[in-house]
Amino acid sequence: MSGEGPDAVAARLTGRAVVARRRLTGAVTEVDLDGGPVVVKDAGSAAAARAEAAGLGWLAEAGAVRVPVVHGREGQWLVTGSVPEGRPDAAAALRFGRELAALHAAGADAFGAPPPGGPADAYIGAAPMSNVPGDNWPDWYARHRVLPYLRRAVDAGTLRSAEAAVIERVCERVDQWAGPAEPPARLHGDLWSGNVLWGADGHVWLIDPAAHGGHRETDLAMLQLFGCPHLARVLEGYEEAAPLAPGRRQRVGLHQLFPLLVHTVLFGRSYAEQALAAARRYASA
Template identity: 30%
Template sequence: MMLNELIHLLKEHQFNQPIDDVQSVSGGSINKAYYVRANDGEYFVKINKGIPSHFFRVEAKGLKEIESTRTIQVPHVHYYNEPTDEETGILILDWVEGSKTPYTDEKLGQNLAQMHKTGQISFGYEEDTFIGVLPQPNGWYDSWISYYRERRLYPQYQLALEQGRMTGKRKIQMEKLLDQLDRWIPEPARPSLLHGDLWGGNWVVGSGGTPYLIDPSILYGDHVFEISFTELFGGFSQTFYRAYEEIYPLPDYYEDVKPLYQLYYLLVHLNLFGEGYGGSIDRILSRYIS
């Protein structure tokens, strides 16, 4: 998109401040992203075409829900639309920029633990979300294990089956694992508010070294599920984990369930990117299913 087209799009969507500068920035592989400096501040703008109408709405809703806990910072949502098939989707957020300090990782751990201590009475979420570009079905459940099986693992299993990536021994072991999930995962005491896609690229540093969460795919679930994913691809320091556990200690069985929780994200990557993640999935399945 040409920059003058972006300025026109912004003005079409209630952005009436005089614009001083627009620059294309890195915003991931899904959306086009821009830095916008206007008369009243700096903004981060994401745009995409051909997305489901609620794509940016559920992201904005997740950011607002996290913001409402007053536990950890997120970019403030200024505007989003729900595009039709022919329209361009747009999401306008605060621009966040800063440098890490010696206290940033500690603050991230403390603040995330405080967020995880907020929650509600049921597991899941009230509407479907996305993990990358993949639809992520939701709903409310009394049982975390049932939710994790039916709304997290099973849909990714089905998609892998449709794509020819769930065959042979992998298919047999996955089906057995789904049937016996409660052998290894205890029911958590309470649902925690989770970011839902917390890898190292989904937190950034703002002014004064303050950590911010970005790009959520929120749900209410086992806080161990979130921490397990932070260990899968790195991006989090030992200072972060120590600070987290000072506020919200991990259970004794954490190491036993961690691979089962990482399995979900590996299945997502299998479905998005291919067989390069198959070996990791097979090792986890073989650990639990002989």
């Protein structure tokens, strides 16, 4: 079965006949089945497929933001529902902000808590991500979301040791800029614009989560970092539903260190420069 393609996997996991297929990316194929399309993803490993399936289920359980249904997984393959795409819309963005606030409010057992049934050794994109529970966000964030990727970047030669020291100084003082303590939120965890689908039904759908318990401002900072249509409306809807603590704008760069360092590990030096620029604003304060 390991040599089979996405159409065979889709047919077996759904029990429906294949009509056609379309490759969307190198790892993702939309398969038309008798009764409608599904999306088949080669997650790269069984652990990654398990983590993503558990994450989608955990997000869906909150009954807030829409996510594709999981039809099944097998080895590295994951089969989910297909989302007919529409166009970004201001009204949908406002609604999405409210729904994202409700998702975060569904909570998690701890910072770093994996979704029920999900592995502790998970992934964000193609990068490993450890879900190690903690009860103090500043310490947990530095230890398990910033420093692991900083070390990998230094080991790969993408960041120099002297540059890494700037980010390490920020990690030593995270609590100085963290803002008021908040309970663990239920995060999507990889909330860049490519994982935000504007559905033809007028709703926003989220795909490809790296779900875990974390600080709600991390999801929002990632939306801002990589661009999101109608972001001002998303934030407006969010603030209406669940106002953020004063000083959020000053904390954005702190929350962006995590995704910037992940991208440094995956994609190289240009993201290292962005991570350093964000860190220097805090290190010099």
